[in-house]
Amino acid sequence: MKVLWLHRIDTSVTPIIVTLSLLLSILEYAIASFSLIPSSFLFTPWAIITTTLVHSSPLWLIINNVAFFYMGNYFELNWGANQFAWFLGIVALITNCFSLILCIFFYAVLGSADYYFLPIQGLGTCLCALIVAFKRAVPEHSISIGSFYSIRVKYIPSLNLLLHLILYLLGFISTIFYTHTIASIVSWVYIRYYKVQDGIRGDRSETFSFASFFPDSAYHYIKPLSTIVYTFLVKLKLLPPLPPRVPLASVDLESQIDMEPITTVNEPAAPQVTKEPFESTTSDAERRKALALQALEARMKQKQLNS
Numbered sequence: 001m002k003v004l005w006l007h008r009i010d011t012s013v014t015p016i017i018v019t020l021s022l023l024l025s026i027l028e029y030a031i032a033s034f035s036l037i038p039s040s041f042l043f044t045p046w047a048i049i050t051t052t053l054v055h056s057s058p059l060w061l062i063i064n065n066v067a068f069f070y071m072g073n074y075f076e077l078n079w080g081a082n083q084f085a086w087f088l089g090i091v092a093l094i095t096n097c098f099s100l101i102l103c104i105f106f107y108a109v110l111g112s113a114d115y116y117f118l119p120i121q122g123l124g125t126c127l128c129a130l131i132v133a134f135k136r137a138v139p140e141h142s143i144s145i146g147s148f149y150s151i152r153v154k155y156i157p158s159l160n161l162l163l164h165l166i167l168y169l170l171g172f173i174s175t176i177f178y179t180h181t182i183a184s185i186v187s188w189v190y191i192r193y194y195k196v197q198d199g200i201r202g203d204r205s206e207t208f209s210f211a212s213f214f215p216d217s218a219y220h221y222i223k224p225l226s227t228i229v230y231t232f233l234v235k236l237k238l239l240p241p242l243p244p245r246v247p248l249a250s251v252d253l254e255s256q257i258d259m260e261p262i263t264t265v266n267e268p269a270a271p272q273v274t275k276e277p278f279e280s281t282t283s284d285a286e287r288r289k290a291l292a293l294q295a296l297e298a299r300m301k302q303k304q305l306n307s
Helices: 016-024 028-034 038-043 046-053 059-078 081-110 124-137 153-169 177-194 216-235 284-306
Strands: 144-145 149-152
Touching: 016 028, 016 046, 016 059, 016 144, 028 046, 028 081, 038 081, 046 216, 059 081, 059 144, 081 124, 081 177, 124 153, 144 153, 153 177
Parallel strands: none
Antiparallel strands: 144 149
16 A cells, blocks of 8 residues: 555655754744653644654754765665655654653653653654664675774664663663664664565565674574564564465565475485575675575476476
């Protein structure tokens, strides 16, 4: 089902969002009217969306908008304006809803006024979501910091959340920690299971698995746990199940299903494609092509034996 108002987008989304963010953050009365504050949410329900554009701090207004302008242009160019706007809308709405519920819960349990009266706002929500998307797009690329240090893109989401955790434990941030963490998780779930790119729904590759967000040494410990949680959520119908295994004859270039080799008399079995750990540099597209070529090769051998 297509969303019609998104289907009609034929202009650039990023400059519009940056412009709206600057306007809403500069006008003092707009900050109070369009920010999501748990204590006054019933009087400003529209803030569940508009709060993402508002900044109370001039410093974060500049930093977030500059970062969003460059990252937003990159993804809008690759995904298109419709997909990009849809992604931002989903992340902002779900993140703000969960953050609102969490803040009200913490206020009721802990009695801390910070959770009830401080605003949940800022483009940081979208930036954290785009950082996760950036890991999916170019996981093995490196970003150089000066001429003495470089970091791989796949580690940036984890370092971002680790920095948030440190600042939270030191008392520098409060609700931002929960909001940005939720945004990162929502972004991963949407891209992993629901986002359609080039006719393929989701990205089930190991380079974008939940365990890939942790250090290499922890991968084999996190993977079984994440599998158990995923199976449980599938049973609750909160996440879509894996596609069913299909016969070799129905495999095509776009399938991501592990295939068993065809074994014939006096012929060695076609080699299985082993599952590479998430640190592999082979792209998902190359992996699917290799699987398809292997299937074609096995089928040709079977036809030669039968003829």
